[in-house]
Amino acid sequence: MRETVERLREEALAAVAAAARPEELEALRVRYLGRKGELTRILRGLGQVPPEERPALGALANRAREEVEAAVASRLQSLREEEAAKRLSAEAVDVTLPGVGWPVGQRHIVHQVRREIEEFFLHLGFSIAEGPEVELDYFNFEALNIPRGHPAREAQDTFFLTDELLLRTHTSPVQIRVMRSLSPRLPVRVICPGRVYRRDTPDPSHLPSFHQIEALAVDRGVTFGDLRGTLELFARTIFGPATRVRFRPSYFPFTEPSAEVDVSCMCGGKGCGVCGGAGWVEILGAGMVHPRVLEHGGYDPEEVSGYALGLGVERTAMLRHGIDDMRLFLQNDVRFLRQFA
C-alpha cells in the first residue's frame, strides 16, 4: 500500500511537471485528486487497512495528495503566466516609431518677452497702465519737453494723421496721462507697455512699428541710484544672473540726467556679432524725470522726483535669443514662431 502511494505520488508529480496546457492539468487533477481519483481512492480505502497501519498510511497519502494539489496549482499559475507573456509579446510595437503629434500653440515671442518684463515690474510693485496708439502731439511731444522745432522730433520720424494727431513714437505719453490721473497721489509706480510707431523703412534692425515698455516711478526721494538698482535687478532677471550693467550719459528731452544702459554681452566680452566685439550691448534709455515733465504731469518737482526708463521689447528678444532680423517678428513664419513654444 505504502508503495502504491509512493508510486502514485511520483507518477502524478511527473505528469504535472510535464503538462503543457491547463486542460491537461485539469485532467491530471481529476485522475489523481478527483472524487474517483487514484489518491482519493486510497484515502477512501483506508478502512480496509489494518488499524495499526492506518495512521501512518493516512498521513502519507494526505501528504501526497497535498503535494500533488500544490504542484497542480503552481504549474497552472506558471502555465497562465507563460500564456500571458506569449500573448503580450505578440502585441509588441516598435517603440521607435514617432508618437502622435498634437497641434501645439504658442504666444508670439514678442508678447512672451513683453509679459516677462511686465512680470518683473509687477513683482516690484509697478502696475500696468495703457494708453492710446493714436495720440495727441501734445502728449507725445509737448508735454515731454519736446516742443515744435526740437531736434528730437527730427530723430523720431513720426507718422502724422493731422497736425495734432499722430501715431505715438514711444510709450512715454502714457507717463503724462498716468501722472495726470493720479496726481497728487504718491507713489506713482507704473509700466506702460505698448506698440509704438516710427517712420522707418523695414530692415534688419528697423520696423515701422514695434513694442516698448516704459517704467515710471515718482515719489519723494526717488534717486538716480534707485534707477541703477532697478535696472541691475532687471538685467539679471531677463538676461541671466551673471549680467552686468553699465550706464552711459545720454540725452532724452524728458529726463535729466539721462542715461543709456548697456548690459554685458552674452559672449562675455570675447567679442561677437551682437556686441561687435565691444562686450556691451545697449538695451535701453533711462533717466530722472525732467522737472518740466513732472510739472506737466501735475507734480511739483521741488517736492518729488522720479525715474523713467524705456526699452524695446523686440530688441530685448533679439538680444536674448540671438535673432538677427527684426522683420521676422512681423513676418510670422510658423517655422519661426514655433521655435519659441
Added chain:
Amino acid sequence: MRVPYGWLREFVEVPWDPQELADRLCLVGVKVEAVHRLDYPLERVVAGRVTAVAVHPAATGLRVVTLEVGAGSPRQVVSGAPGMAPGDLVAVALPGAMLPGGRKVEETAFRGVTSEGMICSATELAIGAHPVQGEGIVKLPTGSEPGRPIAELAQIGEATEWVLELELTVNYAMHCQSVEGVAREVAALLGIPWQPRRPQVIEQGESVETWAQVEITDAELCPRYVLRVFHDLVPGASPVWMQRRLHAAGLRPIGVVVDVTNYVMLEQGQPLHAFDYHRLADRRIVVRRARDGEELVTLDGVSRRLDSSMLVIADARVPVGLAGIMGGLDSEVTAATRVVALESAHFDPATLQRTSLRLGLRTEASQRFSRWVDPEGTARAADRAAELLVAVGAGRVAPGSIDVCPAPFRRRPVHLRPGRVASMLGVDLQPHEIADYLGRLGFQTAGTQDGYLVTVPSWRADVSTEADLAEEVARLHGYNAIRATLPRGVLSYGVRPARQQAVDRVVEILVGCGLSEIMTSAMFGPRAFDRLRLEPGDPCRRALRLANPLMEEQSLLRTTLLPGLLEVMSHNASHRQLDVGLFEAAVVFLPGRDPEDLDGYRLATTGGDLSPWVREELRLSLGMMGNRAPAHWRGGGRVADFFELKGVVEIAGERLGWPSWRFDPSDHPTFHPARQAWLLVEGEKVGVLGELHPDVQEAFGLERACAAELELARLLGRSRAEVAYRPLPRYPAVLRDISLLVEATVSADRVAEVIRRSAGALLDRVTLFDVYRGPGIPEGTRSLAYSLVYRACDRTLTDAEVDAVHLGVREALVRELGARLR
C-alpha cells in the same frame, strides 16, 4: 563726426591709447561708435612734377605720364586718372613702395608700355581711403619739391593714425562737433585746465574796413557776424598734412582756401564760409531774410526758391549764400579767385534747422549751426583761418576784422543747491566737490546763501537748469560710481488691468487649442478692401489715413485684422507651411468725428480722451488652413474646415461663459456664401467666421482656408472668480438615443432646442453623434442621431419615468419638425 586721435593730441595730452580713450569718452557721454585705423605709406612715395601727358597708344582710357621725381628722373608712369596736366605736382609711389592693404608697387607694363611706379590717389595714400569714395589723384601744393618723400611733406610722424567716429546725441552735438570740443571733454576728465589757443595772425595791406562793409538786418537770426578779408591768394592744393587730416575727418580736400575753412570748422566747430570777394556787388555783405520767391543757385548747382522764413547772406543786390547752410554758386571760390571775404558768424539754430529741413539740404555747416555754435568763438575761428592761410603760404590777410554784434550773447546763471543735487543722484558729494566737477567743465560757480550761482560757458547751450547741472556732476563723477539702491517708501502692489487679464485668458485658451499667436502691421492700403471683396459702401472701408505714409499700401490704419492675418497665411503657404492655425488679439482703429476738427491742446487739458475721434477697438482674428493635426504615419489628419474653426470658438465660449451665444448664417462678402456664420452674443453680432470666399483665397494665394474676426472686448467673459462650483451628480444617469430624419433645411440648433424644451428638467445633456445625408435616405432630408442623458439630482430615475419623458421628446420632434423617427 570723426576725430583723428593725433589731431586731438595737439590740444590735450591724452594718456590713453585710442581704444581706451574711446571707452572713457563713452562713459562721459561722448559716444564713440567705432575706432578706425589708417595706415600711411612712408617708404618710396615721393613728390613728382608732371612734365608730359600722352594718350596710351593702345588704350585711349590710359595716359602715359612723364614725371620728374628727383633722382632717377624722368620716369614714365601709366595712369588711368584723368585731368592731369604738365606742371601738376603729384604723389608717386616708386617700385618697392608698400601701399595700404599690403599692396607692393612694382615696375610693370600696361599693354606694351612700361610703368615705373604709380601716381597715387587719396585712397592709395590712405588719406582718403575712408569715407570719401571715388576721389581722384592727390595734388600736392605748389612748392612741393620733386623727389621729396611724401612722409616729410605730409609731416607724418607715425605710420598709423586712429580716427574716433563719434555718434553724438543732440546735447553733445551742441559742443562736441569739433576736435577742440572733444579735447575739452578729455581735459575735464583728466582735470587739466582748459585754455583755448590764441591764433597769431600776420596781417598785411589795406585794413579790412576799406575792403568791405557788413550789415545785419535781423539780429535775432544773426546775433553776430565776423568778416575777414584774404588777398593775394595763391590758388592750389592745401598741404598734404592738411589734406590728410581733412580726409581722416571725412571731408574731401578741394583747394587751399576751402580746405583752410573746413580745417578750422573741424578744429573749433565754427563753420566758416569764403566768398569770392569780386563777386560781391558793392563790396557789401547784408545778412537778411530772403524775400518770398527770391532764388539762389547753391554750390551744388541746384536752384532754390526761398521765402522770408529763411536767412540769406546777400550782397548789395542778391543773395550770395544760404546762411549757415550752403554758399551760392556765383560767389564760389575758384582757381581764379584772388580775394575772399571770410565769414565767421552765429545764426539762430531753430531757423537754420527749419530751413535745412524745408530745403532737404544738410551740410557739415548746417549740422553744426542747427545745434549750437559757440557765439563767442566767431572771432577766434576767423583768426585761426587767417593764421593758417598765411602759414601754408596761400595768401595774405588784411588787417583787422569786421565784428558786427547786434545782440551780444548773454549768459543766464543757474541756481544750484548742492544738497538737492546730491540727494537726487543718491550720492554723498560735498558742495565743494560738486563745484569742482563743474569747474573742470568750464562752469563758474559763485557761492550764495544756499548753494551756488553757476555761470554756464557760452559753448554749453544744452545746460539751463539745475537738473542739467546734476547730469554734468554725475557724468564726471561717473554714472557707474553711483551706488545701486531700490526705491524705498510705501509698499505698492503691482496690478495687471482686468482687461489685460481677461485677454490673457482668451489667449491661453487659443494657445491650448493649438493656435500660434501672430503680430501683424497696424497699417494697410486701400487694396486690402478689394481683396476682401468689400462693397464700395462697406463701413470697414472708412479708415484713418496717414498724412505721410511710407507707401500707399501702408497708408491706412487698419479697420479689420483680416488682411494682416491672410497675408501671414499667404506667406506661410508660399513657404510650404500648409498646416497652420493662427490668431491675433490686437486693436483696429475706427474713425469717429473728423480729426481735423480737434484742438489738441484743449483736449489734452480736459482729459485727453480721443475715443470720439478714434476708437481703438480690441479684436480677435483666427485663421486655419491645411490639416489641424500634424501628418502622422497612422494617417487621419483633420481638415481645417468651418467646423474646426467653430470648435475653437465654442471652446472659448464655454470656458469663458459668454452669456447666451449662438451662430446664425451670415452674408459677409469675404467668406464662402454658404459656409459662414455670425457669432451672436445676447442677440448681437460680435463677429463672423467661415471658410474664405474662393476669390479671396485666390487673391491671397491660398487653398481652402477659414478665418474669423471677433470683437474681443465683448467676448472676454466672466472672470475666474465668478465661476461657481456645481456639485458632481450623486445619482446614476439613464441613457437614450434618438435617430431621426428631418428636412435638410431644419437646423441642428432647432432640433436641439425642441429636444431640450420637450425633455425639460430631467435632461442633463444632449449630444449629436451622427449626421448623414446621401444614399439610403430621401433626397432633401438628413438623418441626425442624438444621445440624451437623463438624470435627476435628488433620486435615481426609474425606467418608467424616463420612458414617459423620452416619449414626449419623440412626439415633439414629430409634431414640431415633421421628423421621421428611425
